[in-house]
Amino acid sequence: MAAGSALVEPEWQRYPLIASNGFARRWITSCSSLGLARNTITAYMSAIEGFLRFEQEHGVDLRGTSRESIARYVGEMRSQPRRSRPDEALAGSGGYLSNATLQQRLTAVRLLFEFLIDEGLVRTNPVGCGRYTSSRQFGGSGDRGLLPRFHKLPWIPTEEQWKSLLAVVREESQRNRCMLAFAYDAALRREELCQLHSGDLDPAHRLLRVRAETTKGRRERVVPYSETAAELLHDYLRRRPAATGDRHAVFLSESPRNHGAAITLWTWSKVARSIAVRANVPAFSTHTLRHLCLTDLARSGWQLHEIARFAGHQSLETTRQYIHLSGQDLADRFAKTMRQIHTWRIEALAGIADKQ
Numbered sequence: 001m002a003a004g005s006a007l008v009e010p011e012w013q014r015y016p017l018i019a020s021n022g023f024a025r026r027w028i029t030s031c032s033s034l035g036l037a038r039n040t041i042t043a044y045m046s047a048i049e050g051f052l053r054f055e056q057e058h059g060v061d062l063r064g065t066s067r068e069s070i071a072r073y074v075g076e077m078r079s080q081p082r083r084s085r086p087d088e089a090l091a092g093s094g095g096y097l098s099n100a101t102l103q104q105r106l107t108a109v110r111l112l113f114e115f116l117i118d119e120g121l122v123r124t125n126p127v128g129c130g131r132y133t134s135s136r137q138f139g140g141s142g143d144r145g146l147l148p149r150f151h152k153l154p155w156i157p158t159e160e161q162w163k164s165l166l167a168v169v170r171e172e173s174q175r176n177r178c179m180l181a182f183a184y185d186a187a188l189r190r191e192e193l194c195q196l197h198s199g200d201l202d203p204a205h206r207l208l209r210v211r212a213e214t215t216k217g218r219r220e221r222v223v224p225y226s227e228t229a230a231e232l233l234h235d236y237l238r239r240r241p242a243a244t245g246d247r248h249a250v251f252l253s254e255s256p257r258n259h260g261a262a263i264t265l266w267t268w269s270k271v272a273r274s275i276a277v278r279a280n281v282p283a284f285s286t287h288t289l290r291h292l293c294l295t296d297l298a299r300s301g302w303q304l305h306e307i308a309r310f311a312g313h314q315s316l317e318t319t320r321q322y323i324h325l326s327g328q329d330l331a332d333r334f335a336k337t338m339r340q341i342h343t344w345r346i347e348a349l350a351g352i353a354d355k356q
Contacts (some may be wrong), residue, residue, distance in 0.1 A: 008032050008037070008038045009032070010028050010029070010032055010041060010045060011042075011045075015045045015046075015048075015049040017049050017052040017053060017056065018048055018049055021052060021062065023062055023063070023112075023116060024048050024112065026115075026119075027048075027111075027112050027115040027116075028041065028044065028045055028048070030115065031044060037191075037213075039191060039265070043104060043108065044108045044111070046105075047104065047107075047108035047109065048108055048109065048112055050105065051105070051108075051109050051112075054073050054076065055069070062116075063121060063122055065113070065122075066126055067126045067128075069126065073109075074102075074106065077097060077106075078102065080097055081097075109127055110125060110127035110128070113125040113126060153321070154291040154295070154321065155283050156288065156291050156292045156295055157281060157283075157284065157288065161279070161281045161284075164279040164280060164281055165275065165279045165281055165284060167279070168278045168279040172271075172275070173254060174232075174235060174236045175236055175240065175251060175254060177232060178229070178232040178233055178235075178251075179193055179251055179271075180289060181228065181229045181232050182208075182225060182233070183286070183289040183290060184290075184292060184293050185225045185226050185228075185229045185293070186208050186210075186223045186225050186229075186293075187223070187289075187290045187294055187297075187310060187311050188210070189215070189216060189286075189287070189290060190268055190269065190286040190287065191214050191215075191216075191265060192210050192214045192215060193251070193268070193286075194251060194262070194263050194265050194268050195214040195249075195262075196208075196214075196249070196250045196251065197248040197249060197250060198249075199248060200250075201233075201250070203230065203234075205224075206225050206227065207222055207225075208222065208223050208224070208225050209221075209222050210222070210223065215312055217312060217313070217314045219312060219314065221309070221310075221312045223310055233250075237250075240252055241254075241259055241260045243260055243261075243262075244259070244260035244261055245260065245261040245262055246261070246262040249262035249263070251263045253267060269285075269286055272284065272285055272288075273285075290311075294307055294310075294319075297310065304316055304319055307319050
């Protein structure tokens with residue numbers, strides 16, 4: 001947590017079951033005291049509220065939760081259709097909660113029970129971290145989770161999908177086009193983009209400071225942005241409304257109700273969702289342009305450690321997951337490699353024939 005920054009005040013009114021449960025409320029309060037990010041606390045509260053609702057419906061007390069109860073909870077989650085939030089299910093999930101969402105919710109429940117154990121309120125964690133398996137001897141983690149964990153490549157649009165997206169983006173407001181440009185240009189996450197402050201910009205050198213408190217790994221970084229993005233930003237700032245809330249915020253709300261207030265993460269997600277629907281590219285999200293930027297850097301010959309630094313990744317393994325090569329890229333590389341191997345074999349055979 002940055003020095004001098006205020007603690008996140010949980011929105012108890014949105015989560016009545018947590019607010020009325022002394023144990024769950026104490027855990028969330030401790031998360032806030034430890035300086036966890038607002039998004040993290042919100043995700044934890046959403047997951048625990050759902051879990052408490054499940055226990056209430058099945059007549060289970062939090063301190064009496066058994067492994068059988070957890071297994072039933074997992075089963076209900078796996079059959080639960082997605083709700084109104086567009087980011088709770090991924091394309092190809094059949095309308096059900098994505099694997100990432102299931103993992104996130106189960107992690108929150110596990111951490112809650114770890115807190116209860118530390119406080120001496122329960123003896124064992126009914127969630128646990130999985131069971132030991134023989135995979136340890138082959139370099140595996142040795143633990144098999146309650147849910148299989150899927151590791152999917154980041155999605156990026158095809159050229160046709162990109163054209164469809166561009167056609168829709170051209171009709172967007174000046175603010176939205178500017179934000180989309182920066183999301184791609186500097187590979188910004190949603191939080192980093194929406195919480196951008198005027199003091200983070202260095203127009204003279206076209207540099208952007210991503211503050212540690214807005215990043216996922218709490219590590220500050222400085223990245224460049226293009227002349228085109230700078231021009232879009234200049235035009236937007238000349239015409240944007242006067243700030244009524246956070247006067248340091250760069251991107252402001254355009255809605256009549258919150259006009260002039262700093263744009264929220266949820267508002268930006270709705271903008272991305274609207275673009276995805278109108279372009280008929282349902283997989284497009286606030287994270288897509290970041291994926292695309294990092295992929296384009298890889299295609300341009302950037303080294304892995306350079307991309308990791310640009311993206312703000314602490315681990316090169318994370319960077320490898322973000323570098324996505326399309327099927328055509330792989331096909332071209334395969335064909336080129338095969339041509340080289342074919343040529344070498346022919347030359348080798350020719351050499352053998354000459355010697356004979």
